[in-house]
Amino acid sequence: MSRTGRDRxxxxxxxxxxxxxxxxxxxxxxxxxIGPVRIGAANVFRWLFSFGNAPPGMSEQQALxxxxxxxxxxxxxxxxxxxxxxxxxxxxxxxxxxLADPYLLGAAAGAGLxxxxxxxxxxxxxxxxxxxxxxxxxxxxxxxxxxxxxRSSLGGRATTSLVLAGVAVASFLTAVQTFLQQxxxxxxxxxxxxxxxxxxxxxxxxxxLALPSVALAIATLWAVRRLLDVIEVGDVEAQSxxxxxxxxxxxxxxxxxxxxxxxxxxxxxxxxxxxxIPHTVRMMVGGSYRSVLPLSVLFGASFLIxxxxxxxxxxxxxxxxxxxxxxxxxxxxxxxxxxxxxRTA
Amino acid sequence: xxxxxxxxxxTALEVRDLxxxxxRRPILSDVTLDVPEGGWVCxxxxxxxGKTTLVHAVAGLAPRTGSVRLFGRPIDELGRRERARTVALxxxxxxxxxxxxxxxxxxxxxxxxxxxxxxxxxxxLEAVASALDRLDLAWAAGRRLETLxxxxxxxxxxxxxxxxxxxxxxxxxxxxxxxxxxxxxxLELVEELRTAGGLTVISTMxxxxxxxxxAHRFALLSEGRVVVEGTRAEVLLPHVIAEHYGARVGVIxxxxxxxxxxxxxxxxx
Numbered sequence: 001m002s003r004t005g006r007d008r009x010x011x012x013x014x015x016x017x018x019x020x021x022x023x024x025x026x027x028x029x030x031x032x033x034i035g036p037v038r039i040g041a042a043n044v045f046r047w048l049f050s051f052g053n054a055p056p057g058m059s060e061q062q063a064l065x066x067x068x069x070x071x072x073x074x075x076x077x078x079x080x081x082x083x084x085x086x087x088x089x090x091x092x093x094x095x096x097x098x099l100a101d102p103y104l105l106g107a108a109a110g111a112g113l114x115x116x117x118x119x120x121x122x123x124x125x126x127x128x129x130x131x132x133x134x135x136x137x138x139x140x141x142x143x144x145x146x147x148x149x150x151r152s153s154l155g156g157r158a159t160t161s162l163v164l165a166g167v168a169v170a171s172f173l174t175a176v177q178t179f180l181q182q183x184x185x186x187x188x189x190x191x192x193x194x195x196x197x198x199x200x201x202x203x204x205x206x207x208x209l210a211l212p213s214v215a216l217a218i219a220t221l222w223a224v225r226r227l228l229d230v231i232e233v234g235d236v237e238a239q240s241x242x243x244x245x246x247x248x249x250x251x252x253x254x255x256x257x258x259x260x261x262x263x264x265x266x267x268x269x270x271x272x273x274x275x276x277i278p279h280t281v282r283m284m285v286g287g288s289y290r291s292v293l294p295l296s297v298l299f300g301a302s303f304l305i306x307x308x309x310x311x312x313x314x315x316x317x318x319x320x321x322x323x324x325x326x327x328x329x330x331x332x333x334x335x336x337x338x339x340x341x342x343r344t345a
Numbered sequence: 346x347x348x349x350x351x352x353x354x355x356t357a358l359e360v361r362d363l364x365x366x367x368x369r370r371p372i373l374s375d376v377t378l379d380v381p382e383g384g385w386v387c388x389x390x391x392x393x394x395g396k397t398t399l400v401h402a403v404a405g406l407a408p409r410t411g412s413v414r415l416f417g418r419p420i421d422e423l424g425r426r427e428r429a430r431t432v433a434l435x436x437x438x439x440x441x442x443x444x445x446x447x448x449x450x451x452x453x454x455x456x457x458x459x460x461x462x463x464x465x466x467x468x469x470l471e472a473v474a475s476a477l478d479r480l481d482l483a484w485a486a487g488r489r490l491e492t493l494x495x496x497x498x499x500x501x502x503x504x505x506x507x508x509x510x511x512x513x514x515x516x517x518x519x520x521x522x523x524x525x526x527x528x529x530x531x532l533e534l535v536e537e538l539r540t541a542g543g544l545t546v547i548s549t550m551x552x553x554x555x556x557x558x559x560a561h562r563f564a565l566l567s568e569g570r571v572v573v574e575g576t577r578a579e580v581l582l583p584h585v586i587a588e589h590y591g592a593r594v595g596v597i598x599x600x601x602x603x604x605x606x607x608x609x610x611x612x613x614x
Contacts, residue, residue: 098443223462229449230456232442240404240436241509242429242457286489287444 016284020298024078027305031074034309036317037065043221043299076266077308078301079214081273083263085300086257088274089281089293090221093228094249095147098279098337099163100259103205103271106169111257111264112144113177120184128247131207136261138173143257145169206266217259221293224252228289270304270323272330277303279337356417357382357513357545358403363411365398365569372398373569375411379564380513382416385539385546387560389553389580391590394566396549397437401517403547404432408576415513429457433506436518437549441490446499448486451476454508476508480534496527500534507538514538516548520555528552553594555607557581565589581606 032044039062046055047066075340084102091107102108114134122130150165181188227248230238235245263270277300278292285291304322309319358380365373367444373395380386388396394441401407405428413420415431423431433454442450454476455469477483480500485493493501499519506514516535520528539546550556556563563580565573567589573580586594586606593609 022437079388226459226464227456227461229442229445230453232440232445233453234440236401236406237434237436237440239406240429240432240434241453242426244425284446286446286449287442288446288449 013295016281016291016295017298020295020302024298024302024305027239027302027309028074028078031309032066032070032303035065035070037062041065054276067306068203070298073308074305076206076210077305079207079210080267080270081262081277081300081302081304081307082297083210083214083259083300084270084273085277085296085303086218086221086293087259087263089278089289089296090228090252090256091274091277093145093231093289094252095162096232096234099275100166101272101274101334102256102263103274104163104334106142106146106164106173107139107257107260108142108264108269108271109170109177110138110140110145111261112269113173113180114138114141115260115265116177116180120180120187132213132261132265135265136213136258139257139261139264140254142169142173143253144275147253148218153334157241158193205328210262210266213258213262214229215325217255217262218297220255221252221259222297224248225293228252228293229314232287232289268321268323272325272326272333273300273304275337276326276330276333308310309324352560354355355381355582357384357415358547359412359417360478360502361412363399363402363409363413363415365395365402365407365409367398367407371569372400373409373566376566376569376571378564378571378574380545380547382545383539383543384562385536385548385560386562386564387556388538388549388564388566389551389556390566395569396566397517399566400434400549402549404428404434404515406434413563416425428512429509432515433509434515434516435506435510435519437521439502443491445490446486447488447490447493447504448477448481450490450501451482451508453502454505457509470490471556472508472510476504479507479538496523496530499523499527499531502513503531503535507542512543513545513547516546518549518551520550522554535559544566553581553586554604557604557606577604 029044032048032340033039033041039058042061043055043058044066047058047063087107088101091102091105092098104126112135114137115131117138118131118134122134146162146166146169149169150162176213226241230241230243231245231248233241238245278296281295285295307325308322311322311325314320356379358378360376360378361567362377363373363378364371376399378386388399390396396559398407403413403420405413405423415423415428422430426521445509452469455465455472458469458472459465474483474486477486478504482497482500482504485497485501490498499522503516514535519531519535523531532555533550535546538544546560548556548560550560557577560577562576563574564571565580565585572589573585581596583594583596585606586592595607595609597605597607599605
């Protein structure tokens, strides 16, 4: 009997993984295919299989559009989506809170403030590491403040207290950010376009900027995914199972904040991905992070690639900020999760 | 490595002068307790006496002063994981993770046996299957926790502790919230595990009749101190219970019905 239960679940996970891979491939192809310059599916395929050289029948210009505009943008969108979804799942695990999300927790706002300070007051080199480093420090401060405030002043355990604290912290940090922007009006435009979520100017520089942090952070979260399940039974029980809860929570918060900071540094503030994706994955495969984390990475990447494609298509040649679309989907989703959570609590 | 009982070492747990303060408030004061290997000791006492804190302190989960030795070794000498392979806790109000299957939940008991980043081996899955089997839950392996009844859920939590393969089992109010049949079933299963598996059991219990029928020795905690310790005949006496619980009870020892503590209501005669 035990075997069949196990096999059934494994196959649910296998099915979800297969679906995730198919969706990701489709998302990448769709994103490469769609754009102001018509390239054609056959050309895109042939280009992919000739590893970036312009195949016969395709202009140099078309190959350049694919190589230098569309491909890096797809990769960055994928990295950002994977980061936000994975860090959302990770925050939800270590705070044992279904509403934790890099955006709602103040991590994204902290990263935004950090990056704004770096842009407004730092050196003007685009690939300089000060922007992501400042975003990372800001993200850690944001999460630290939200967690500390949620625990001390609002009585800890309640699901909503952490989120309320996160909203307060995010508003505060955003206010400081706005103030700084106004102070430095010469960088206002640069900061502003960036806050709204900009993949419009994405190039290979952004891939190089985001990839190391994202890879390190996701690899860390991936490695500890089994331990995230242990934390689900609460601190005391997890300790009785031999887990160093404090250390794990620290490692996970640092890794998730690093992923969030990398995402914010290249794409600006994009909300709700960390909420939508992990919860959707849970509905497919259940609550164990051994499945939720890897599948969040997979579906998060596809989701943001598709959202970005919509963002640059709907009112072309202008672009809708990505954060606007994710908020359109995410805000109602948030209400659904809140209601579900209230029922079970 | 699990801490194996040493040859001829008859004490599973030795507590000396244990004190616990939480937020400067003394919860336990100078508790001394011995638990023989293979025995079942029940910690009783009124609400707020410190029973749960005692159980947590024994598992190394509460800040304390005084000494706690497991099978002769000071608990502070054991690493976290080694300690967790020696003592398993079944909490009074276990946190139930959402959308977990029973098998995934019981597998958490293997945590102290797994390397930090390792995944489970065949041996771990066998331990889980065996624990489910012994708690009559093999049929529920693929079921979600939230679909289980209260009794089944309690058995799942005990199965997790059994999968932990510890030699000392701490049960904090194992019968809370269960109907009378499930209360008996859970305690009978624990008794089976104790006799068959060489387990030592420490439980806290409010139901003195069930406690008296299953445990061998009793420690009565009151306001953080062990006020009486001994066998059923030494501890579970009407005047002792009256003094520390503030309740009038009678004790029945009937040839046909067995032993029971019954509350006496109404005005005193």
